[in-house]
Structure formats: C-alpha cells, structure tokens
Amino acid sequence: MTKQNKAFKFRLLPNKKQEVLLAKTFGCVRFVYNKMLAERKETYEKFKDDKETLKKQKFPTPAKYKDEFPFLKEVDSLALANAQMNLQKAYKNFFEGNTEFPKFKNRKAKQSYTTNLVNENIELKDGHIKLPKLKLVKIKQHREIPADYKLKSCTISRTKSGKYYVSVLTEYEKEIQSKKIENVVGLDFAMAELYVSSENEKANYPRYYRVMSEKLAEAQRILSKRRKGSARWNKQRLVVAKLHEKVANQRMNFLHHKSKELASNFDAVVIEDLNMKGMSQALHFGKSVHDNGWGMFTTFLAYKLKEQGKQLVKIDRWFPSTKKCSCCDAEKKMFISERAYQCSCGFVADRDYNSAINIKNEGIRLLALV
Numbered sequence: 001m002t003k004q005n006k007a008f009k010f011r012l013l014p015n016k017k018q019e020v021l022l023a024k025t026f027g028c029v030r031f032v033y034n035k036m037l038a039e040r041k042e043t044y045e046k047f048k049d050d051k052e053t054l055k056k057q058k059f060p061t062p063a064k065y066k067d068e069f070p071f072l073k074e075v076d077s078l079a080l081a082n083a084q085m086n087l088q089k090a091y092k093n094f095f096e097g098n099t100e101f102p103k104f105k106n107r108k109a110k111q112s113y114t115t116n117l118v119n120e121n122i123e124l125k126d127g128h129i130k131l132p133k134l135k136l137v138k139i140k141q142h143r144e145i146p147a148d149y150k151l152k153s154c155t156i157s158r159t160k161s162g163k164y165y166v167s168v169l170t171e172y173e174k175e176i177q178s179k180k181i182e183n184v185v186g187l188d189f190a191m192a193e194l195y196v197s198s199e200n201e202k203a204n205y206p207r208y209y210r211v212m213s214e215k216l217a218e219a220q221r222i223l224s225k226r227r228k229g230s231a232r233w234n235k236q237r238l239v240v241a242k243l244h245e246k247v248a249n250q251r252m253n254f255l256h257h258k259s260k261e262l263a264s265n266f267d268a269v270v271i272e273d274l275n276m277k278g279m280s281q282a283l284h285f286g287k288s289v290h291d292n293g294w295g296m297f298t299t300f301l302a303y304k305l306k307e308q309g310k311q312l313v314k315i316d317r318w319f320p321s322t323k324k325c326s327c328c329d330a331e332k333k334m335f336i337s338e339r340a341y342q343c344s345c346g347f348v349a350d351r352d353y354n355s356a357i358n359i360k361n362e363g364i365r366l367l368a369l370v
C-alpha cells in the first residue's frame with residue numbers, strides 16, 4: 001500500500017464577516033512572512049562569510065511577534081505557522097544554491113494561506129466547511145470526498161477578481177501494481193507548442209486558448225493607457241483579472257487533458273529534465289517558457305502515471321537529444337535556425353521529432369538498467 005495525495009478544490013462563499021476575517025488573515029500571513037524574512041536577511045548579512053555559524057542561527061518564529069503586534073492573535077495561528085514553513089523552505093532552496101534569496105511579499109502577491117487539520121478543526125458538512133476561526137463557511141461542493149480519504153490541510157485563496165476558493169488536500173492509501181512497460185513515448189519540449197512527441201504528434205494549444213490570450217493582451221494594453229487609480233482603470237483592471245483567470249483555467253484544463261491522454265496511452269513517458277528557470281534566464285526567453293506551462297504539465301503527468309503504476313522517466317538535461325541522429329546515432333552540430341535534421345546516413349526529419357525519438361530511446365535504455 002502506498003500513500004497518495006489528492007486535492008479537491010471548491011468555490012468558497014464567505015459571508016461579509018468572514019470576508020473581513022479572511023482579508024485580515026491574508027494580511028497577517030504576509031506581515032509575518034515579511035517580518036521573519038527581514039530578520040533572516042539581517043542574520044544572513046551578518047554571518048554570510050561564516051556558513052557554519054550561519055547554519056546554527058535559529059529561524060524566527062511567528063510567536064515572537066504576537067506580543068508586539070496583538071492583532072496577530074485574531075487570526076488562525078496555523079496559517080502563520082505555515083507562512084514560516086514556506087519561508088524556511090524558500091530560504092533552504094536559496095541556501096542550497098537553487099534559487100535567489102526569498103523576496104518580500106507586497107500587496108499584489110497572491111492572497112492565500114494554508115491551515116492544517118488538528119483535532120477536527122476542519123470538517124466538511126452539508127455544503128459547508130468548518131475552518132479554524134471562521135467557523136462554518138458555505139462552499140459549492142460539486143463532488144464528494146470519499147470517506148476513506150483523510151483531510152490533511154486546506155489552502156484558502158482569493159483571486160484578483162474577488163472569488164474565493166478552498167483547496168482541500170487529502171491522503172489515501174492505494175495498492176498500486178507497477179505496470180509492465182510496453183509502450184513508451186518520448187517528448188521534446190517545444191517553445192511554440194507544448195511538446196513534439198516521438199509519435200510526431202505536436203501538442204498545440206487549442207485555438208480558443210490563443211484567441212483568449214490575444215483578448216487578454218488587448219485588455220492589458222487598454223489598462224496600461226488608463227490613469228492608475230481612476231474609476232475606468234479600476235473597471236478595466238477587473239476585466240483583465242477575469243480574463244487572466246479564464247486563460248489560466250483553460251491552460252490548466254488543456255494540460256490536464258494532454259497529460260491524461262499520455263498517461264492512459266503509454267506505460268512510460270520520457271522527458272528531458274529541464275531546469276526551466278535556468279533555461280529561461282540563459283536563453284532570455286523571459287516569461288514565455290513559464291507561460292508555456294511545461295512545469296505544470298510534467299507535474300500532472302508524473303502523478304497521473306504514478307497512480308497507474310506507470311513511469312515518468314527524466315533523462316539528463318545534457319543528453320545530446322538535438323545533435324544525435326535518431327537513425328544511426330551519429331552526432332553533429334545543430335544551429336537554432338535549422339528546423340530539419342539531415343544526416344549523412346540519409347535520414348531527414350523535423351528537428352523536434354528527431355529529438356523526441358532520441359529522448360524515447362534514451363529512456364528505454366535507462367528503463368532497461370533498472
């Protein structure tokens with residue numbers, strides 16, 4: 001038996017009083033996060049030349065601010081504890097050299113907080129969810145959570161257009177038998193599409209998604225011309241926020257759909273282990289790489305395969321998938337501008353398709369070693 005996690009997301013419909021408390025909680029979480037970060041930053045500056053001493057410095061906790069700032073006592077203390085956990089994680093990532101120093105959260109940051117299940121403080125009943133400090137909040141529960149799924153934590157968020165959601169994280173046990181690997185597919189990450197597969201399938205974003213993205217860009221252009229803070233600016237800001245949410249939802253649905261399709265058609269999916277952040281910085285692609293949704297897509301793919309005892313194989317990102325001929329294994333230099341792979345052995349194929357086949361073959365080689 002292995003433990004699995006599943007999240008259920010519901011629309012949250014707080015009353016006026018609850019909305020006020022939610023706003024306070026979002027604010028307090030941000031406040032505490034920034035306080036702790038400021039303190040950690042100071043400690044870091046002081047000891048950064050002496051890593052051993054730095055490591056021994058205690059991390060600030062939310063509790064120490066409660067006397068000085070009594071309003072912190074009004075909100076869910078677990079939410080504040082999670083803010084600390086998040087900061088510690090972000091700091092650890094930085095300390096290990098993976099990311100930049102954590103940044104302060106400003107008013108524009110995502111409004112959300114996470115709370116955990118402790119002694120029945122969270123319960124779902126009759127179209128409501130019981131949450132710490134908030135008591136019963138109305139939800140639109142479009143599906144039941146199976147009785148044997150244990151609640152772990154809840155993340156409450158507010159979108160820019162003012163909608164509230166609660167994402168309920170659950171844990172359940174499931175017997176998963178690993179599937180015999182017969183059908184394997186390789187995916188080459190592509191900039192314009194999402195990927196090109198070793199079956200020569202291009203996963204293109206659907207037309208409606210591109211239409212909506214253009215609408216969003218147009219709405220943002222209009223917003224930039226309005227005077228900041230004016231009534232017309234505020235109205236347009238809401239238009240932009242709503243379109244933004246729509247586009248994000250469409251993209252997520254598409255990524256779910258594509259990953260589900262792959263996970264049901266194949267026993268193993270092979271991808272390159274791309275470091276997206278490093279890659280977008282190195283190649284100056286800026287936002288487009290993140291917008292492409294590759295990270296989200298591979299996350300979906302990983303758990304959808306795992307649920308069925310199937311595998312996601314990540315190959316080394318230095319593997320020469322682009323340079324190799326998928327027919328005779330010869331290697332040659334490929335310029336970014338070359339759209340086709342032409343080998344002296346006579347093999348000709350689309351550049352990304354050739355890469356995808358190489359990725360697939362490398363995955364098969366790795367799977368055979370296991």
Ligand SMILES: [Zn+2]
Binds near residue numbers: 325343
């Ligand atoms: Zn060749």
